[in-house]
Amino acid sequence: MFTKFNAATDVSKVTLLKKSIAKKVSNDLVENFPLLEEVVEELVPKKAELEGVRLPDNVELLAVDKEIRFFRWSERDAETGEIDHYPYVPTMRILLKYPNILPRFQMDAGAIKFVLKNQSDVMAPGLTNEQAHMDEVDENTPVALFAHGKEHPFGIGLTIMSSAEIKEKNAGVAVKLLHVLNDGLWKMKGI
Amino acid sequence: MSDSEQETLIIKEVELCEICGLPHEYCDWGDFPNECSAAKEPEQEGDEEGEEGEKDAESAPKKSSKKEKVKMASQIQVLRSKRGSRKFVTVVIGLEEFGVDLGEAATLFRKKFACGASTVKAAGGEESIDIQGDLTDEVIELISEKFNIDEDKITTAEKKRPKKAKTAGKAPKNRSSRGMRATITSGMQ
Numbered sequence: 099m100f101t102k103f104n105a106a107t108d109v110s111k112v113t114l115l116k117k118s119i120a121k122k123v124s125n126d127l128v129e130n131f132p133l134l135e136e137v138v139e140e141l142v143p144k145k146a147e148l149e150g151v152r153l154p155d156n157v158e159l160l161a162v163d164k165e166i167r168f169f170r171w172s173e174r175d176a177e178t179g180e181i182d183h184y185p186y187v188p189t190m191r192i193l194l195k196y197p198n199i200l201p202r203f204q205m206d207a208g209a210i211k212f213v214l215k216n217q218s219d220v221m222a223p224g225l226t227n228e229q230a231h232m233d234e235v236d237e238n239t240p241v242a243l244f245a246h247g248k249e250h251p252f253g254i255g256l257t258i259m260s261s262a263e264i265k266e267k268n269a270g271v272a273v274k275l276l277h278v279l280n281d282g283l284w285k286m287k288g289i
Numbered sequence: 290m291s292d293s294e295q296e297t298l299i300i301k302e303v304e305l306c307e308i309c310g311l312p313h314e315y316c317d318w319g320d321f322p323n324e325c326s327a328a329k330e331p332e333q334e335g336d337e338e339g340e341e342g343e344k345d346a347e348s349a350p351k352k353s354s355k356k357e358k359v360k361m362a363s364q365i366q367v368l369r370s371k372r373g374s375r376k377f378v379t380v381v382i383g384l385e386e387f388g389v390d391l392g393e394a395a396t397l398f399r400k401k402f403a404c405g406a407s408t409v410k411a412a413g414g415e416e417s418i419d420i421q422g423d424l425t426d427e428v429i430e431l432i433s434e435k436f437n438i439d440e441d442k443i444t445t446a447e448k449k450r451p452k453k454a455k456t457a458g459k460a461p462k463n464r465s466s467r468g469m470r471a472t473i474t475s476g477m478q
């Protein structure tokens with residue numbers, strides 16, 4: 099999602115959001131990531147200055163007091179033509195600090211270079227072998243990408259299939275890569 | 290506060306590489322892998338206490354990791370861990386001290402219990418096996434039978450995590466075995 103993104107040239111618009119948005123954002127975050135409950139007031143303080151940052155491809159970032167903490171995107175549903183808004187997902191900097199807020203998808207060590215260096219999506223076999231582990235999730239779930247032998251997560255992806263289906267099919271793209279260490283979003287520290 | 294949510298938020302301060310900006314263990318995939326590894330070689334430490342494990346993971350093993358090994362020798366822990374609303378995980382720690390190959394053991398668990406089992410390496414070098422499902426008793430039985438290990442060498446504990454564990458000392462044990470060395474702090478940096 100942020101492979102080619104360059105903060106210096108690709109930010110099209112920064113909008114100051116109403117204070118009242120903080121409450122809604124906090125509620126949504128806790129609903130989607132329940133473990134964030136005890137720190138949500140630090141992440142999105144009620145009095146903070148919230149800004150929405152528009153990027154290409156219908157991606158939007160949420161900055162809290164100039165620090166980018168969440169991103170979301172919208173897609174046009176191919177069948178109905180309606181625009182689907184995805185909820186806010188924490189950035190890698192937030193995930194490193196709170197590593198268990200998303201379900202854990204651990205791949206074998208060999209898969210790191212494909213995902214981290216080439217920024218490829220995650221293929222099913224990388225998640226089903228002996229070194230791998232998947233928390234049970236449905237499709238369309240944001241997950242934290244870990245690798246065997248590494249302590250910290252290195253990416254965030256969106257499941258294309260449920261974890262059960264990934265095991266069963268064991269082929270094809272299992273997780274679409276959203277955000278990874280060292281991509282354009284990682285390098286954009288603030289606004 | 291529902292009873293079904295047992296998992297506790299883990300909070301970490303991750304040290305980022307001064308050269309490439311990534312967590313140290315990912316320097317190889319950063320923009321300056323050569324510079325990073327050159328800078329790491331002569332590094333002396335001493336400013337931290339709790340984070341030795343992290344250091345050990347990225348550079349050559351140091352004395353401290355050996356010490357740790359001795360400390361946890363000749364004890365196997367089989368822990369039941371609840372992962373949020375998503376089922377249980379059985380965690381086996383210390384099997385390698387009995388000369389058991391963890392990869393082979395994981396394969397054995399997978400076959401025997403027809404479930405997911407994988408080895409998980411923590412930063413300090415300790416490795417554990419995570420088995421999907423609540424299989425504590427079965428695992429203990431299988432271990433003692435298959436590898437000829439006395440059952441009294443195997444300890445077990447229910448890993449119910451209090452929802453609000455506020456101190457680092459209370460960080461669940463099985464978490465640290467997976468490298469989740471939690472530093473509980475407040476506030477963003």
Ligand SMILES: [Zn+2]
Nearest residue numbers: 306309316325
């Ligand atoms: Zn580096």
